[in-house]
Amino acid sequence: MGYHHILTWSTPEYLNLYPPRQNTDYRGQREKHDCKTVSIFGSTGTIGQKAFSIASSNNFEIVAIIGNRNYRCLIEQVLKCLPKYVCVSDDASFKIVRDALSGARKRIEVVPNSELVNVASIDVDCCVMAMSGIAALGPTFACLGHAKNLAIATKEVIISGGQYLMNQAHEKKTKIIPVDSEHSAIYQCLEEGNPDAINQIILTASGGPFLGRTEDDLDNVTIDEALAHPNWKMGKKVTIDSATMINKAIEMIEASILFDIPITKIKPLIHRESIIHGMICFVDGTFKAVLSSPDMSIPISFAMNYPNRNPLNTDRIDFYDLGSLTFTKPKQWQSRNMGLAYSVMDSRKVIAFNVANEMAVQSFLDGRIRFSEIYEYIVRILDKAEPENVNSYEDIVRIINNIPLS
Numbered sequence: 285m286g287y288h289h290i291l292t293w294s295t296p297e298y299l300n301l302y303p304p305r306q307n308t309d310y311r312g313q314r315e316k317h318d319c320k321t322v323s324i325f326g327s328t329g330t331i332g333q334k335a336f337s338i339a340s341s342n343n344f345e346i347v348a349i350i351g352n353r354n355y356r357c358l359i360e361q362v363l364k365c366l367p368k369y370v371c372v373s374d375d376a377s378f379k380i381v382r383d384a385l386s387g388a389r390k391r392i393e394v395v396p397n398s399e400l401v402n403v404a405s406i407d408v409d410c411c412v413m414a415m416s417g418i419a420a421l422g423p424t425f426a427c428l429g430h431a432k433n434l435a436i437a438t439k440e441v442i443i444s445g446g447q448y449l450m451n452q453a454h455e456k457k458t459k460i461i462p463v464d465s466e467h468s469a470i471y472q473c474l475e476e477g478n479p480d481a482i483n484q485i486i487l488t489a490s491g492g493p494f495l496g497r498t499e500d501d502l503d504n505v506t507i508d509e510a511l512a513h514p515n516w517k518m519g520k521k522v523t524i525d526s527a528t529m530i531n532k533a534i535e536m537i538e539a540s541i542l543f544d545i546p547i548t549k550i551k552p553l554i555h556r557e558s559i560i561h562g563m564i565c566f567v568d569g570t571f572k573a574v575l576s577s578p579d580m581s582i583p584i585s586f587a588m589n590y591p592n593r594n595p596l597n598t599d600r601i602d603f604y605d606l607g608s609l610t611f612t613k614p615k616q617w618q619s620r621n622m623g624l625a626y627s628v629m630d631s632r633k634v635i636a637f638n639v640a641n642e643m644a645v646q647s648f649l650d651g652r653i654r655f656s657e658i659y660e661y662i663v664r665i666l667d668k669a670e671p672e673n674v675n676s677y678e679d680i681v682r683i684i685n686n687i688p689l690s
């Protein structure tokens with residue numbers, strides 16, 4: 285099978301790697317206000333819309349919103365919050381948004397994809413990164429040093445940026461606060477703790493729509509079945525990742541990077557109800573866990589308001605109603621897919637793993653491969669990929685561009 289068409293996918297253009305333009309000064313534009321300033325990348329997505337709603341009903345000034353194709357939602361958001369900047373990556377949608385806002389009462393800069401990294405380098409209190417996939421790599425690196433806090437949902441960027449991303453954030457004094465519910469849970473468990481006292485990190489997994497299925501039952505699953513997640517409403521890519529449980533492999537790597545813990549100390553646990561999000565087992569046998577209703581508004585609000593907590597009108601757990609919590613042993617195919625986390629960390633092929641998975645998911649959504657072929661698709665690319673050494677941003681881009689796709 286040939287996957288050459290996807291090569292265009294990893295070109296610098298796709299990755300938004302335009303160098304910041306010298307003649308466009310977006311810096312130092314933050315105004316003095318009592319409220320926190322925020323930019324929301326992927327404001328039209330599942331996470332982004334929740335972040336937008338939290339920001340607009342709380343003490344935030346929304347400085348910039350960024351989207352791709354959903355121009356209707358972008359225009360609605362602009363009319364609600366009148367940001368200074370709107371960046372629209374998709375060309376046709378950019379023109380629609382620009383024309384629609386040409387008569388707006390406040391001057392709003394509507395800018396195309398080539399300005400994405402410049403918009404990311406506006407000084408803000410909080411940058412919410414909720415663009416899906418590796419396209420978020422450029423703006424994520426660009427916001428370091430300009431955002432005080434980076435509330436990051438885009439796991440593909442955390443795993444591809446790896447320790448280099450964490451070091452850069454530390455050096456440039458941008459605090460990374462995870463949005464993913466499992467990592468938010470671990471972050472909260474660890475807040476005043478000593479990482480040396482960790483014996484194990486446990487990330488829970490709902491098991492997705494195919495929890496009870498054997499591998500043979502997966503051959504003919506449809507795209508709609510794979511997109512029907514029992515607990516979470518999410519974008520298509522992450523929903524398919526949840527169905528394959530490769531999402532958990534990605535999250536295990538994400539946890540290893542965020543908390544600087546060896547991958548061998550990170551374990552998945554299938555917990556259907558998605559009430560416990562993450563647990564730490566300490567060296568003395570104590571477990572600490574974070575529980576909440578499965579509602580992404582909670583970790584998003586935690587990350588955006590950090591170090592404070594804002595009241596949120598979410599469902600509270602009623603333990604009598606709940607009755608019990610369950611934990612299920614994974615099937616062989618589920619363990620194999622989640623186990624990719626250990627093998628790609630061990631072989632240093634995490635970036636290749638991420639790109640191969642993004643391509644496999646897209647191929648499945650386009651109807652070019654079956655659900656049950658996703659794992660082999662990834663392994664075929666991994667077999668040909670070289671071990672990765674990342675010491676710079678350019679290294680990451682070079683590795684992505686050199687992944688043997690066919």
Ligand SMILES: NC(=O)c1ccc[n+]([C@@H]2O[C@H](COP(=O)([O-])OP(=O)(O)OC[C@H]3O[C@@H](n4cnc5c(N)ncnc54)[C@H](OP(=O)(O)O)[C@@H]3O)[C@@H](O)[C@H]2O)c1
Nearest residue numbers: 326328329330331351352353354373415416437438518519
């Ligand atoms: N949803 C969840 O519960 C959840 C939980 C944890 C982590 N995450 C992670 O959060 C990220 C977003 O997930 P999601 O579920 O919100 O995805 P989603 O609903 O598919 O939204 C993706 C967002 O990214 C925008 N986007 C995509 N490509 C872009 C580009 N080239 N330039 C600018 N904007 C672009 C989309 O714009 P348009 O809609 O305008 O095209 C949309 O706003 C993913 O990395 C996911 O793994 C999600």
